[in-house]
Amino acid sequence: MPIGFDLDEVIAPLLRYHCLYLNQKYSCNISEKDFITYNFWNHYQATQEQAIKDFFEFCETDFFHSIQPFKEARPVLERLSKLEKLHVITARQDFLQPVTRAFVHRNFPRIFSKIDFGNYFGKKGSHITKSELCDRNNIYLLVEDDPKHILPVSKGIPVVMLDKPWNQNVQPSRNIIRAYNWQDIGEIVQEFLVNPNFF
Template sequence: MMTEEGKKSVYVDFDDVLCSTAQSLIDILFQQYGKKLSYENLTCFDLSKCMNITNENVEKILDIAHSDEKIIQNDPVKKASEALSMISEMGYAIDIVTGRPLFTKPASEKWLSTYCVPYDNIYFVNKYSRQGDGYEDGDTLALEDIKKMRFSFAVEDSLETAVFISNHMNIPVFLLDRPWNKNGDSDANIKRCRGWGEIMEALSTTS
C-alpha cells in the first residue's frame, strides 16, 4: 500500500501492539517443553532468561511462532483496530514497522486483513540485530534505516526501541505497558499507556 503524498505518517509496531504474540510464545513453551510461565513473569526480551531454556530451544519456539498457522491464530490486541481506524480518519498514514522476519509477510498481511486492521505500509526491520533467514534479506531494513523516515509519533512495546526512536527522531512515543518493558531508563518523549484507549485519549488532547 502506498502512502498518499504529503500525508503525515505514524509508526506502529506489530507484535503485542496490534497482535497478542507474547501469549502465543508462552503457549508454545508449554506445548513443546511442558514449562508453565505466567504472562506477568515474561519480564524481558531475552526469552532464554525469562523462560529458563537454551538459545536453541528459543529458536525452536520462534520458528513455530513465525509459522503461517501460528501467526493466523494470534488474537488481536484490544481496541487496536478501532484505534487505527480513528487515527486514519484523523489524516495519518499508518506505517507498521515490525521486527518479524521477512518471510512472515504473507501471513502477517493475511492476519491484518482478517482483523480489519487499516494500514498504508508494512516495513520489516531487523530491530534486534538477529541473524538468519528473514533477517538479512535485501528487503529487510536495518534499525538505522528508520532514522531516515519521518513519523509524527510512534507506538511500541519495546522500551529499547522506544528510546532509540525518541533519541534519534525526537518524536512522541507511546509505550504500551508490558511486563518486559517496566525496567530501564525512559525519557520525556516516551509516554507509558495501559492500552490503546489511553493512547487515543492522549491524541485527542494534543491534536
C-alpha cells in the same frame, strides 16, 4: 507525516500464543506476565540460539496462525486513520511478510497505508533497526512496547510506550510517555496530532 505502530504486543498478543506453544513443547507453565524482559530465552530453560529456533518453529504452528489482535485496538486505529496516515513498523522477519500482511489486511482493512519489516534475528537478509525504519518512512510518532526499540527511537522522535511487564524499568522522559491501554493510546496520539509539542 505518518504515525508508526508496532505489531507484536501492541496490536497482537504474540507472546501469549508463544507461551502456549512453549508450555506444550516443554511441559512448562509460563505466561507473558512472567516476562520482565522481552528476551524470551531469559524466561525458560533455553539458550538464546534455542529460543530463536523455538520462535521460528512456533511461527509454523497453529498457535501462531490463530493469533487474534487485541480487540480494543481496532476502534481506536479506525478513528486515528481518519486523522493521519498509519504505518505498521514491525521487527518481524522477512519470511513472515506474507502471513503478516494477510493478518493486517484481514483484521485492519484500509487502516494502515504501509507495513515495514525490520527482519530482527532474520536468518537471511539485512536487519533494519526501528530507528532507521522510522527515519526512512518519516514516522514522527511511534507506539511501541519493547525497550530495545523504545530507547533508540526516542532519541529521534516521541514514543508512546504501551505498559507491559517488560518495560517497567523504562522511565518516562521528554520523548517517552506511558500508555496503560488502547484508550490511552488513542487520547495521547490525538492530543499529539493537535499539538506536536505535547510531549
